[in-house]
Amino acid sequence: MSPSPAQPLAHDIAPAAVPGFALDQWYVAALGWELKDKPLGRTLLGKPVVLFRTADGQVAALEDRCCHRALPLSNGTLEGGGIRCGYHGLLFNDDGKCIEIPGQDKIPSKARVPAYHVREQDQIVWIWFASPAHPVPTCEPPIYDVHSSGKYLFDGDVYHYDAPYQLIHDNLMDLSHLGYVHLRTIGGNASIHMNAQMSVESDDNVVRVVRHMPGSVPPPTYTAAYPFSGNVDRWQEIEFHVSHLRIWTGAVDAGTDDLNNPDRGGFHMRGFHGVTPETETTSHYFWTMATNPKSDPEAVKAKVIEQTILTFDEDKVVIEAQYQNMCRFGTRPMIDIHVDVGANRARRIIEQLRQAAC
Template identity: 85%
Template sequence: MSASAAESLAHDAAPSVPRFPLDQWYVAALGWELKDQPLGRTLLNKPVVLFRTADGQVAALEDRCCHRALPLSNGTLEERGVRCGYHGLLFSADGKCLEIPGQDKLPSKAKVPAYHVREQDRIVWIWFGSEAHPQPTCEPPVYDVHSSGKYLFDGDVYHYDAPYQLIHDNLMDLSHLGYVHLHTIGGNASIHMNAQMKVEEIGDVVRVVRHMPDSVPPPTYTAAYPFKGNVDRWQEIEFHVSHLRIWTGAVDASTDAVDDPERGGFHMRGFHGVTPETDTTSHYFWTMATNPKSDPEAVKAKVIEQTILTFDEDKVVVEAQYRNMCRFEGRPLLDIHVDAGANRARRIIEQLRNSTR
């Protein structure tokens, strides 16, 4: 065998690098999405059907009936599981076929793969493991902002026609607020671009902290909170492989310290579950929590309305960015100072992809 042929054979035999980091919990749904119908969703290139069992537990199966391949998400929910909408095969939460209408014998092959799925703090997580770790090696992330009782929150799901890491890039760099979000959470663009910024990396987590003292509060803030004038703003971004946590807000200028964990003022705590659908499309699960000082339901509604307007603006920018990246494929991109956090996040993703081949 020639050297080149041997090298080719060795290359073919080498484990391939997964498209996405494995051995991770990814967001599959928000808890309130799972009601009385099965929910079909592609996650990490895998078609999955999600549903609740009769006792309220979440379940996830491969979205394919083993009989004639109709998506199980086209079926119906019953007390014992999900029933295929083609010939009525009934499957339990662990993927076993419980019933074939008109047939007593259940073949051993009458089953579909089941996924490990958990609900934690109103977020539904699904485990995507490597061959070495098909079973979860840890519990899903805790997000007690949803369960502590200190905040009111709501949220929804976006579908992006763009790769998931472009969403990471957008969330890791909030300097764009002064340009993209002028009418909501923006503010003075120069202050955003020159904000004091600290970037640190702890294991697989990247943390970006930005402070903007003595700023004019943006429209979303003044609509939700009775500020007296200028404010001291903070932005704390915490990147995890499967999601980001972003705590933003402001206090009246020269009152509370913006690095005090118990500071007062106006808070917006955002959860951002960014899950790849395919190599080029993504699911973006978000919630926003706030701490109204008065008229809580009205203020929460205003914050959620403004958040939706903000995220609509982001979606337009990110999808247009990706379309243009495809048009100019191969052209180099320039890094500037505000890209430090996003670049660190990308390095972590690449390291984890290579470690789970």
Template identity: 70%
Template sequence: MTVSIYIPGVSAEVNNGPGRQQGAYPLNQWYVAAHSKELTDTPVGRTLLNEAIVLFRKGNGQVAAVEDRCCHRHLPLSAGTVEENGIRCGYHGMLYDDSGRCIDIPGQDKIPRRAKIHAYHIREQNKLVWIWFGQQQDSEPTCEPPAYPIHDDPRYVSDGDVYHYNAPYQLIHDNLLDLSHLGYVHLRTIGGNAKLHMNARMDVESEGTSVRVVRHMPASEPPPTYTAAYPFKGLIDRWQEIVFHPSHLEIWTGAVDQNSEDVNNPERGGFHMRGFHGITPETSTSCHYFWSMATNPSQNIEATKAKVIEQTALTFDEDKVVIEAQYENMKRFVGEAMIDIHVDVGPNRARRIIEQLKTEASAG
């Protein structure tokens, strides 16, 4: 069976110029804009869904997001400074509040009514900063951001980072929904027996705009990351539970000693890795990958956490090399058919959901 995958960057339809592009991405959605820890006393400039945005934290601790430009001479506000009441341009000192309104012009008492820029709806929760993209730039949010209580769960310790990919965001969706690649790409970290990975039973369910993939691998050899973080006695029973949402994926992986517990029990013990993966398009050919990993060490908590985070970062380094090389070759071999195999059920369902949401955004 062949599969048709649209390849941004090789079509005349692609436009990575500034501004909102109807039909290019799912809209009426919350997307991850930053980790909470990224926003301190320095502005963060970031392109999200083709829009140049500056994120900052005000003196009262509240987060804000506005267009990354001064309305005077268009210097990026991310080149400016954060103050108690807003962000000040680094060229002529105009100060903007979190509504995008200019509230101070040095040396000038009167502030023109047109001295304002667009502001974004933004929410901070569970150590993540979310930004709303509606069908129209001034659309009000129609729902609250997705919750991710794992970041605040006392049973877990977590940390994370952000990657920039020179590849379309859906290639990362494909990668995360198909963990059969672990045995080939991640031999030094979370891999394991490649044959077991490729032959693991896979159950795929869809509901609304989400896709859930569950894979079990009984009687596995523990991979390097697992043995470095947990005192397994020998063979292990592994699980991989992946839930896709248009803005992010949640992946719960882990293992127990072989035959010691039911891996379907939601309260099972053993070694846990709960990954958050916020995939936000930068443009049609690039994206931001906001990740975190939570784990449940029973001893040497900080050392085990550090080891798990280090190993997780190594796996993402490995994936980044593969995905960016894949995209370069897709552009080189544009027009050549790609086939589907059994591991593509989850990724293909996610792609259909994204296409439907894009169609709805374009029609709206």
């Protein structure tokens, strides 16, 4: 279990993340099913972290460094009492306190490692990255009941990107690229994508982009998963939060439902996208995709996940090539077009929070 917010101790609290990121936020550290019987080492916002489950199934997160001789604790093993260093066997509990030193009865008071506040919610593992002003979480992690409502089947995985995290945001905030990048899967007519009916709303923390494409030919992923009778009315609803995005896409047979109806039927794909910086130039991308099969649920889910992986593989190639070219050409200016509104607003939110954390 994570350190108690009610009783923070200075030596229990992990150091703040490196400057340059929006702090005082819950970021995605892992998907729940990644944490099994071994520790998981991962660099998040420039900080090496080891994640693991305790004997009672709770999630813990410590700095990934033994305080004795600096071996990564992620090279160690899990025991009922915590995590044991793989070098000299020091055993640490979920609060980072050393509770056993083999061959030595006295345990020095300084034998401990920093612990992070971590929570598991709806099979997503969240970690709090604090500014010096807010070492203890000021809110609970986000709820994502798509995973827990029982209305959808879902699966997911993790990508590592050799590219800055905001380039992933840009890609997800602008789905006009589908008609060019994803012709084999969720794409469709490129002209319809570029001319979709679009609205953008935002406040201090959230950007919401809604795109409607009535009278569209359904793309390959849609026809493989749902028995459409012909053309469809498609929607794309993107909700940006600093640490993650929620994207609801889908379609109904043309003219059969109102695309503004929150309870509309048809084929649904609900994507969760946890985008967590690893460093200033590399990223972790945690994703899940949920769908609502009309028949043969496991086969349809498998098809949707297969198509989603193909789609995200295509995005990864584009984004990493984009970043390589940005490095090659340096500070050459880039222009904006009409589809960039949502992504630009998201960048402004992050810049305001980043400046506040400096």
